[in-house]
């Protein structure tokens with residue numbers, strides 16, 4: 001037996017762990033049982049042992065494949081950058097809106113004070129008119 005074959009056999013000699021699709025019981029079985037129908041020890045139903053994916057099938061980017069990784073990282077960085085720029089722009093817009101609202105509130109406060117002052121003047125004028133009318137009434141009586 002070559003070393004390569006020995007390694008392959010050893011790699012295969014790992015238990016398959018899976019949950020029974022019928023009762024959820026965790027079942028552990030020798031890797032050689034992959035794809036076989038077995039009886040679940042818990043619910044006694046026939047279940048098929050899943051076949052583990054070969055490593056070649058795994059959708060994992062090899063860590064040493066810089067040709068693939070670097071452009072992917074650059075894309076991710078560019079996306080993060082544009083997302084950050086959008087957030088900064090949104091933040092600045094929100095800050096401008098706060099400044100505008102504060103200004104508007106200050107203006108409204110000023111206007112409110114002007115209206116209050118005018119109301120006081122109108123009240124004073126009305127008071128004077130009432131006094132004048134009362135004086136006139138007194139004189140007329």
Ligand SMILES: [Zn+2]
Pocket residue numbers: 020021022023024025040041042043044045
């Ligand atoms: Zn079961």
